[in-house]
Amino acid sequence: MKAVSIGGGPAGLFFALLLKKDDPRHQVTVYERNRLDDTFGFGVVFSDATEAALEHADPQVIAAMGERCHRWDDIEIHYNGETLTSTGHGFSGLSRKTLLTILADRCRELGVDIRVGSDVADPESLRGADLILAADGANSAVRERYRDHFKPCIDLRPNRFVWLGTTKPFPAFTFYFKRDAHGLWRVHAYQYEPGMSTFIVEAREETWRAAGMEGAGEAETLAFCEHLFAAELEGHRLLSNRYVWRNFPTIRNGRWSHGTVVLVGDAAHTAHFSVGSGTKLAMEDAIALARALKEHGEVPVALRAYEAARRPAVESLQRAAQASLQWFEDTERYTSVPPIQFAFTLLTRSLRVTHENLRVRDPKFIARVDAWYAAEAARAAGACASPGTEPAAARVGTPPPPPPPMFTPFKLRDLRLENRVVVSPMCQYSAVDGMPNDWHLVHLGSRAIGGAGLVYAEMTDVSPEGRISPGCTCLHTPEHAAAWKRIVDFVHGRSRAKIAMQLGHAGRKGATRIQWEGDNEPLNDGSWPILAPSPLPYYEHSQVPQAMTRPDMESVTRDFVRAARHAVDAGFDLLEIHMAHGYLLASFISPLTNLRSDEYGGALANRMRFPLEVFDAVRAVWPAERPMSVRISAVDWHPGGQEAGDAVEVARMLKAHGCDVIDVSAGQTVPDQRPEYGRLFQTPFADRIRHEVGIATMAVGAISSYSDVNTILAAGRADLCLLARAHLWDPYWTRHAAFELGFRLPWPDPYSLLDNYKPRFA
Ligand SMILES: Cc1cc2nc3c(=O)[nH]c(=O)nc-3n(C[C@H](O)[C@H](O)[C@H](O)COP(=O)(O)OP(=O)(O)OC[C@H]3O[C@@H](n4cnc5c(N)ncnc54)[C@H](O)[C@@H]3O)c2cc1C
Ligand SMILES: Cc1cc2nc3c(=O)[nH]c(=O)nc-3n(C[C@H](O)[C@H](O)[C@H](O)COP(=O)(O)O)c2cc1C
Helix, strand or coil, X not given: CEEEEECCCHHHHHHHHHHHHHCCCCEEEEEECCCHHHCCCCEXXXXXXXXXXXXXXXXXXXHHHHHHCEEECCEEEEECCEEEEECCCCEEEEEHHHHXXXXXXXXXXXXXXXXXXXXXXXXHHHCCCCEEEECCCCCCHHHHHCHHHHCEEEEEEEEEEEEEEECCCCCCEEEEEEEECCEEEEEEEXXXXXXXXXXXXXXXXXXXXXXCCCCCCHHHHHXXXXXXXXXXXXXXXXXXXXXXXXXXXXXXXXXXXXXXXXXXXXXXXXXXXXXXXXXXXXXXXXXXXXXXXXXXXXXXXXXXXXXXHHHHHHHHHHHHHHHHHHHHHCHXXXXXXXXXXXXXXXXXXXXXXXXXXXXXXXXXXXXXXXHHXXXXXXXXXXXXXXXXXCECCCECCECCCCCCHHHCCEEECCEEECCCEEECCCCCCCCECCECCHHHHHHHHHHHHCCCCEEEEEEEECCHHHCCCCCCCECCCHHHHHHHHHHHHXXXXXXXXXXXXXXXXXXHHCCECCHHHCCXXXXXXXXXXXXXXXXXXXXXXXXXXXXCCHHHHHHHHHHHHHHHHHHHHHCCCEEEEEECCCCHHHHHHCCCCCCCCXXXXXXXXXXXXXXXXXXXXXXXXXCCCCCEEEEEECCCCCCCCCCHHHHHHHHHHHHHXXXXXXXEECCCCCCCCCCCCCCCCCHHHHHHHHHHHCCEEEEECCCCCHHHHHHHHHCCCCCEEEECHHHHHCCCHHHHHHHHHCECXXXXXXXXXXXXXXXXXX
């Protein structure tokens, strides 16, 4: 085969040597426009895991890299005058020039033809080759040449950064967060060879502009950064290598190959430098492509196999990189949190590294995080850890280790929760005439026994017309209140959990079938008229709701108040108003479903008017000592809909009206939503609201491991974690988590002999 690489970076060179090594008969040429030793940049970082993964591809290259790299285990975080160190991270740095020299030497040894100083102006000039590798980096001209086919998407991120070097030998991977008159500056620094380190400076656009860096050349940039970081550099100089301030481009492509042309490395995809993986991805691409060519004789088939093999891993890493870069874009949000929590949130920013991973890497650091979190929680809850919840490891005379974050108490008004795991509200569609029955008793009762601190009853409707389906529960008569009281009394009498009621009105999503007979599908028989802010049906074939008049609003408000009074009688500990998922109050908030031209439509303040009227009326009858929550859809996942910034304003208004905690969900407003699902996909909204509004939040959505729960809590992304499907699967989810974490959660008396029983699951 005749293969050419346009670009002699890590992707092009590594692929060239792997192909040639596989079969010396291949003719492989690398065209590189620059000299290999005048390449931009200083060092690159590899994790231990990456090196292990690369090793089998060419042990000789990896051995040479191993000899020349600088290794470290620690991450040091300098923030607010404190230095926090976390160990066990296993990374190495290597000079980019050294890496390229190692790769080029190996290429030459194997017989690859490297043509330096060769700028390929047009890939069409190489059409005679069987394979054309577009390894020409983030600004790939080859990708642009065939952009209609590759369909690139380049997301230019707002922060500014510059990639510098320094002679200061950093002993650890070092982060500095430093404020000056212009704003907050971040530094990512690491040593890549004895006495030489990479020093990346990053700031928000406004900070960078205020410092006069717009239009600054190399000399001004160096002078400014040396002055700003004089104390940190301790007399060492900063060095530049033809690198000016820029915005990071996150690059994605709809397709990675076009005929015999294939994208690899940065030309195909980028991952923010804060996850230090661009070179790793480029080299992994090279391995996968060489393997695909070996396995599939035909080039187009091999290129498809290469993309199928690489795309999922690349996209997964890009998701982690996205979370990480957003943390650096939003760092200002976290600058009022204590240093230990700041360090924890930084280390877990990509949502890949968890409380549990860190516990394995650095148990002392996690013990410190847990001790701090438990002390804060106990102080805020006005007590030390509740009796009977001491860790299993506790022995007379030895101080017990701090409880994991999920097993710390949480207090809202006079309500004290024993732990921070919550059973999310889940409709059971099993009621008759709105009446909860034995199913609801067993469903909620078993989950309360299962150890969660708080159990939510399902969305319960304030009137028969407000139901989603004929199987939904209601709370508009004393009989409903009595049926609910039976369940509340069971939870209070037989478990340590508290129980919350979620009140709602289905609005335009009402009069539909029970979920397993057609979610959101209109009823064929026995339907009832439905209400909404505007006469917009959910589906085209759904019932058209009636646009609410002022008397309708007064009537619905009265229904909410009546239901809230019944919730008091039933003895619920917390009351939630459902303002999410496209139901009545949510449909007032979203601009997609509220097209009113009166004072209840238009600007967000107007769209919030009716939901706030309902909230105020309910708050007035709900006992002052008991807390209230509101569930919101932070975003609509739809153009023109609610965005995360709007959710911050919604939460701010709710807080001003006496809401204690925001239950942060998302979407379900319109059927053609485009949600971005994934692990913890809604947690970033809870995090943002918590920090920007200063109100407690609950995170929900694809949270399923205890490690994720502890990570969310310790990082301060939310105060409580709600799990829905995980609790359907395992009513004893919290007990399983306690067992795994070595934490003793007392059993109800009839099960007390389980305190001395060791379950075996394998
Ligand atoms: C600030 C910063 C920090 C980073 N830190 C790390 C890190 O710590 N760890 C890590 O793994 N990665 C890091 N990266 C990413 C890393 O540099 C890239 O992901 C990696 O170099 C991609 O390799 P590549 O071979 O695809 O592209 P490149 O390394 O960009 O190589 C492309 C080559 O193609 C050549 N070329 C372009 N056009 C032509 C043409 N028409 N004709 C001939 N030659 C051409 C260029 O001269 C260049 O040598 C960082 C990136 C940045 C911006
Ligand atoms: C069967 C079922 C019923 C649900 N009913 C409700 C409900 O009554 N009220 C509500 O706000 N959310 C409801 N939800 C959404 C969940 O509370 C939760 O937000 C969602 O399932 C995401 O969490 P998970 O990933 O842990 O399942 C329901 C979810 C399920 C699976």
